[in-house]
Amino acid sequence: MTPSVTGLPAAVHGVDIELSNLGLGYSGKLALRGVSGQFAAGSMTAIVGPNGGGKSTLLKGLLGQLAPMQGSLRCRYPRAALGYLAQACEVERDFPISVEDFVSMGLWAQTGALGAVSDAQRGQISTALATVGLQGWQPRWIAELSGGQFQRMRFARLWVQNPPVILLDEPFTGVDEPSIDVLLQLLQQWHARGRTVLAVLHDREMVEAFFPEALALAGTQLGWGATADVLTSLAARAGARRRA
Numbered sequence: 603m604t605p606s607v608t609g610l611p612a613a614v615h616g617v618d619i620e621l622s623n624l625g626l627g628y629s630g631k632l633a634l635r636g637v638s639g640q641f642a643a644g645s646m647t648a649i650v651g652p653n654g655g656g657k658s659t660l661l662k663g664l665l666g667q668l669a670p671m672q673g674s675l676r677c678r679y680p681r682a683a684l685g686y687l688a689q690a691c692e693v694e695r696d697f698p699i700s701v702e703d704f705v706s707m708g709l710w711a712q713t714g715a716l717g718a719v720s721d722a723q724r725g726q727i728s729t730a731l732a733t734v735g736l737q738g739w740q741p742r743w744i745a746e747l748s749g750g751q752f753q754r755m756r757f758a759r760l761w762v763q764n765p766p767v768i769l770l771d772e773p774f775t776g777v778d779e780p781s782i783d784v785l786l787q788l789l790q791q792w793h794a795r796g797r798t799v800l801a802v803l804h805d806r807e808m809v810e811a812f813f814p815e816a817l818a819l820a821g822t823q824l825g826w827g828a829t830a831d832v833l834t835s836l837a838a839r840a841g842a843r844r845r846a
């Protein structure tokens with residue numbers, strides 16, 4: 603079958619993203635293959651696996667930055683409607699822009715790139731910054747923020763964007779513990795409000811404590827389902843490899 607990306611009909615009840623034998627890669631070479639399953643609407647899934655396992659590659663496929671080389675990918679929403687937080691190392695932190703202007707980028711779908719921010723939207727930005735513990739930081743330059751504050755501000759931008767599906771690539775790497783606590787609470791609020799959350803994570807304890815579902819990737823799909831089941835089967839697999 604020809605690889606494909608299509609919309610998901612509303613008739614497919616309760617599913618936001620459906621993958622069928624999905625294969626993705628670079629320059630004609632597969633980096634990830636054989637991924638099949640569904641992200642239910644309102645699900646909260648940790649994407650786990652070893653370095654180079656294809657976790658970021660999957661997110662790039664979901665975002666439309668990579669086209670499927672095999673299989674199919676169906677998403678209920680247009681790509682522009684997905685919220686995405688790239689790995690922090692890919693982000694330019696010295697850009698001369700204020701915290702308010704940075705967070706207002708989450709409103710581009712409403713304002714347009716050069717559109718003025720209304721008073722109501724300024725209020726939304728203020729609430730978003732208060733939610734992540736950065737109240738009053740609107741006029742400051744983004745370069746003045748610490749690493750944890752910078753990540754809080756990026757979450758505030760997602761907060762104002764208010765997307766139905768949120769993709770996060772290692773959102774807590776290099777972030778201080780107090781900031782992680784604040785941002786995990788925000789993730790739980792999004793989950794409680796029915797948003798679909800997918801996060802690439804390396805911290806097993808965090809995955810077990812906060813993410814009901816997990817998808818394990820190592821070049822291919824090792825498991826997808828309830829987090830306890832997926833982590834148990836990964837541990838069993840690792841044990842069998844050690845004994846072999």
Ligand SMILES: Nc1ncnc2c1ncn2[C@@H]1O[C@H](COP(=O)(O)OP(=O)(O)OP(=O)(O)O)[C@@H](O)[C@H]1O
Nearest residue numbers: 628629633651652653654655656657658659660802
């Ligand atoms: N732009 C690229 N061009 C070519 N190969 C790439 C590119 N990006 C990633 N790869 C390769 O694809 C494979 C999967 O990489 P990916 O970044 O998706 O893994 P990951 O699970 O996110 O790893 P990590 O946990 O280290 O971030 C790796 O072999 C990697 O070298």
